Amino acid sequence: MAAKATNKLSFKQEEMVVYPTHGVGQITAIEIEEIAGLELQLYVIKFEKEKMTLRVPVGKASSVGMRGLSGEATLAKSLKTLKGRPRVKRTMWSRRAQEYESKINSGDIILVSEVVRDLYRSENQPEQSYSERQLYEAALERLAREVGAIENLGDAGGVTKVLEYLNIGVRSRQKTEEAKLAEQDSSDTAAA
Numbered sequence: 001m002a003a004k005a006t007n008k009l010s011f012k013q014e015e016m017v018v019y020p021t022h023g024v025g026q027i028t029a030i031e032i033e034e035i036a037g038l039e040l041q042l043y044v045i046k047f048e049k050e051k052m053t054l055r056v057p058v059g060k061a062s063s064v065g066m067r068g069l070s071g072e073a074t075l076a077k078s079l080k081t082l083k084g085r086p087r088v089k090r091t092m093w094s095r096r097a098q099e100y101e102s103k104i105n106s107g108d109i110i111l112v113s114e115v116v117r118d119l120y121r122s123e124n125q126p127e128q129s130y131s132e133r134q135l136y137e138a139a140l141e142r143l144a145r146e147v148g149a150i151e152n153l154g155d156a157g158g159v160t161k162v163l164e165y166l167n168i169g170v171r172s173r174q175k176t177e178e179a180k181l182a183e184q185d186s187s188d189t190a191a192a
Contacts, residue, residue: 020106075147093129143158
């Protein structure tokens with residue numbers, strides 16, 4: 001016996017949502033369509049930047065990972081992640097690239113923040129390879145769009161905020177390293 005689908009909608013029309021593999025979109029309508037003889041309720045999600053429309057069955061929304069925008073606590077944790085020390089594994093690039101790709105497509109804002117943090121390069125750091133740069137830009141765009149949507153900053157404002165937090169992390173690490181060097185120099189001169 002087939003389980004009866006519930007008509008409980010967890011998202012409303014005009015609400016911003018995150019679809020894991022596409023990022024932030026807006027529900028433009030909730031339609032009922034007949035597919036293979038069955039009536040299905042569908043969320044119609046518009047992704048403005050990609051000029052794409054996606055239809056997701058209401059009953060499958062949670063199983064495909066669709067979620068609302070992150071809350072303030074999750075956003076704060078995500079931004080704190082950006083300030084942390086990059087964790088670059090010493091594995092083959094192809095394996096790391098796959099891990100980064102799966103984190104980007106997970107839909108988890110904190111995992112996307114980790115990718116942005118780990119692949120970020122400031123002006124005085126070495127250049128990235130083409131594939132590294134592509135992954136970084138994809139993660140940055142995905143993160144910035146959600147940050148911009150949560151804080152009503154728009155995409156450009158989201159990018160600015162993310163870069164601001166990345167630079168705070170870089171500056172604090174530089175100050176820590178400078179303090180360690182100064183401490184080392186003072187202990188070396190005291191020993192001499």
